[in-house]
Amino acid sequence: MKRIVTVCLAAGMLAGCAGIGVDPWDRGVLARADMQLDAYPTDAALDDHIYFSKEASSGGRGFGGGGCGCN
Amino acid sequence: MKYRDTTIGHAVAAATCTLLGSTAPALAEDEAARWDFDTALLYYGEDNDRVRDLSASILTRRDFDDDRYLSLDLTVDSLTGASPSGAIAMDGPQTFTSPSGDDVYETAAGQVPLDDTFLDTRYALDLGWTQPFARLYTMTAGLGFSTEYDYTHLGANLGVTRDFNRRNTTLSAAVAWAQEDIDPVGGTPLPFALMQDVGNNSSKTGTDTKDVLDLLLGVTQVIGPSTVLRVNYSYSDSSGYLTDPYKILSVVDPVTGDTVEHAPASGALGPTGVYRYELRPDSRRKQGLYAELKHDFTGKVLGVSYRFGTDDWGIDSHTLDARLRWPIGEFNYVEPHLRYYTQSAADFYRFSLLDGDPLPSFASADARLADLDGMTLGLKYGHKTASGSEWNARVELYQQSGNVPGDQLIGNQSRREQFPGLDAVIVQIGYRFKL
Numbered sequence: 001m002k003r004i005v006t007v008c009l010a011a012g013m014l015a016g017c018a019g020i021g022v023d024p025w026d027r028g029v030l031a032r033a034d035m036q037l038d039a040y041p042t043d044a045a046l047d048d049h050i051y052f053s054k055e056a057s058s059g060g061r062g063f064g065g066g067g068c069g070c071n
Numbered sequence: 072m073k074y075r076d077t078t079i080g081h082a083v084a085a086a087t088c089t090l091l092g093s094t095a096p097a098l099a100e101d102e103a104a105r106w107d108f109d110t111a112l113l114y115y116g117e118d119n120d121r122v123r124d125l126s127a128s129i130l131t132r133r134d135f136d137d138d139r140y141l142s143l144d145l146t147v148d149s150l151t152g153a154s155p156s157g158a159i160a161m162d163g164p165q166t167f168t169s170p171s172g173d174d175v176y177e178t179a180a181g182q183v184p185l186d187d188t189f190l191d192t193r194y195a196l197d198l199g200w201t202q203p204f205a206r207l208y209t210m211t212a213g214l215g216f217s218t219e220y221d222y223t224h225l226g227a228n229l230g231v232t233r234d235f236n237r238r239n240t241t242l243s244a245a246v247a248w249a250q251e252d253i254d255p256v257g258g259t260p261l262p263f264a265l266m267q268d269v270g271n272n273s274s275k276t277g278t279d280t281k282d283v284l285d286l287l288l289g290v291t292q293v294i295g296p297s298t299v300l301r302v303n304y305s306y307s308d309s310s311g312y313l314t315d316p317y318k319i320l321s322v323v324d325p326v327t328g329d330t331v332e333h334a335p336a337s338g339a340l341g342p343t344g345v346y347r348y349e350l351r352p353d354s355r356r357k358q359g360l361y362a363e364l365k366h367d368f369t370g371k372v373l374g375v376s377y378r379f380g381t382d383d384w385g386i387d388s389h390t391l392d393a394r395l396r397w398p399i400g401e402f403n404y405v406e407p408h409l410r411y412y413t414q415s416a417a418d419f420y421r422f423s424l425l426d427g428d429p430l431p432s433f434a435s436a437d438a439r440l441a442d443l444d445g446m447t448l449g450l451k452y453g454h455k456t457a458s459g460s461e462w463n464a465r466v467e468l469y470q471q472s473g474n475v476p477g478d479q480l481i482g483n484q485s486r487r488e489q490f491p492g493l494d495a496v497i498v499q500i501g502y503r504f505k506l
Contacts, residue, residue: 021239021293029297029367034396034404037291037301037363042111042130042501043465045144049126050115054471054493056414056440057380057388060305060361062245062287 038062107132111501118494121185122152138209139202148193148219153185155491157318157436158346159423159484160184161330166343170256170317172272175340183491186317193219207234211245221316223252230287239293247285254278255316260348263430266319268341274348281311297367305359313355319346320436323423328482331426347424349435357382372396385418386440402455408467410447416440422479422489438491443473449497460504467497 022030029035038044044061052058109130116123128146135141156167158178165178169187176187195217203209208231215226230245253259258275267274289303321330322345335341363376373395380388389412396406417440419433449467456462471493480489 021236022296024237026296030293030299032367034372035299035365035367037299037365040109042109042128043499045130045146046111046113046126046128046499049146049148050124050469050497051412051445054439054469055388055412055443055445056384056386056417057357057359057378057390057412059285059307059357060303060359060378060380060390061363061376062303 105134106506107134107503108506109501109503111499113497113499115495115497117152120153121493122150122154122495124151125149137203139200142197142199142201144195144197144199146193146195148195150191150193153187155438156184156186157320157349157438158184158344159321159323159330159436159489160487161344162483162487164343165330166341167319167346168266168269168340168342172257172267172275173269175269175342181487183488185491191220193217195224207238208232213247215249221253221255223254225250226283228285241291243287243289243291245287247283247287249283249285251281251283251311252278253281253312253316259312259316260314262314262350263347263434266342266346266348268335268339270339271341279312281309281313284308294364299365301361301363303359303361305357305361307357307359308354309357310354313353314349314351315435315437316348318349318435318437320349320421320434321346321423322426323481323484325425325427326482328423328480328484330423345426347430349437350433351419351435352384352433355382355384370398380414384440385416386414388412388414404453406451406453406465408447408449408451408465410445410449412445412447414443416442416476422475422484423481425481438473441473441475441490443471443490445469445471445493458504460502463501463503465497465499469493469495469497471495 033039048058048061111126111128113126113128114124115126126146126148128144130142130144132140132142158165158167160181160183162180164180165184166175167178167184168174169176178184195215197213197215199211199213201209201211211228211230211232213228215224215228217224226247226249228245228247230243232241232243234241255278258272258277259279260275264274284307286306287303289301291299291301293299323330330344330346333342333345335343357380359378359380361376361378363374365372365374373393375393376391378388378390380386380390390410392408392410394406394408396404398404417435419431419435420440421431421434421436423436424430424434447467447469449465451463451465453461453463473490473492475489
């Protein structure tokens, strides 16, 4: 009985997750260049380098290219 | 129909294929438009003769069949200007031995001492390869190399992503290794060694290295037709030489808080005070949690992100970033930008060392490890041409301020300028195009 309940709960949660999102034909806005999460990688890399040199934290968004002898 | 001139495209394609060890594919007309270029020129300038940097960056991406692509990123930076050395301001002028040990530099009365740094040029090259394997899986691999006068970095990374839930959910995992060689001007200072007179390099030794391991786990989730969310967990483990070889601490009188005086040997040039080179731990473990949301509302895109960082040096940080891309007609946009950053000081951050006290295990007066806040305000403008290229320009103002805890200020130190705040301007122009 316990196993059935667990499986049902897990399936329910997965079904809930499956509900979040959009159908493939509904991706017009999401496909736009300005909606991409890494829309301007050059800006991001240059900014990361500046803040890495001036502050004590870095990264989080992805792996920055290269390193720097500044921190 | 005539071919566009793809001479550059052919040459770069041949070069990269040689790099990958495969034969160059015959370029058909429809492949001629599959090189994407993203170029930028950036100027960063701080006030008061401090750091100025000019960077040129070229990012190029070549798409192949079946969702495979190669990316190449080349950046050249030219750095000049001075940065705070960690020594404290005094009522009178101060003299310091330069990093090379061959000369001295001076600081005026009442001024926070600035490292008289040298011109340095940095070159960085990153290569990346992405390709799908099996349905719903993508792998990425990359190599990175950068070099400057006193430092070399070599790195590699590997990652995998997997889509779920009708491609609405993507899980990703990536790992990166890096090795860095540090060869400071004048040599690596011995732990807490005293700054010596010109020509005396007894406080300095040779070169050193550092290794870094980074791990990134992330999930990207489509929330709705106009909204996407990304959450990343990152872990970083650095070990080796993590000290800044050019930063020092002033050794001060425990009552007055003034730097203990030093007289150079007769006939020699040297420091006018007692200064010690800093020392940081030889390992650092950092963790971060990053969340980013992008939402479109009737053509305008709002991007907000928050990052929390913590590490075993006692530094906790919060970063909040917001951008609003506002289209103007079909071909132009403006994008205001706001960033707020705050961090707590490292456990071993010290404003100065007390004369006569035993030396701590670690200490640094580097303002970048202090309790500080940073604010950036920026505006970007972009223009798309009919052929799909884009010109853009942005101007940002970055201001940093910090504070030294009251219990670290001794005697006369309280009435002088303590934290060397920062005011900088960032100007960038960029051009994106396809070949």
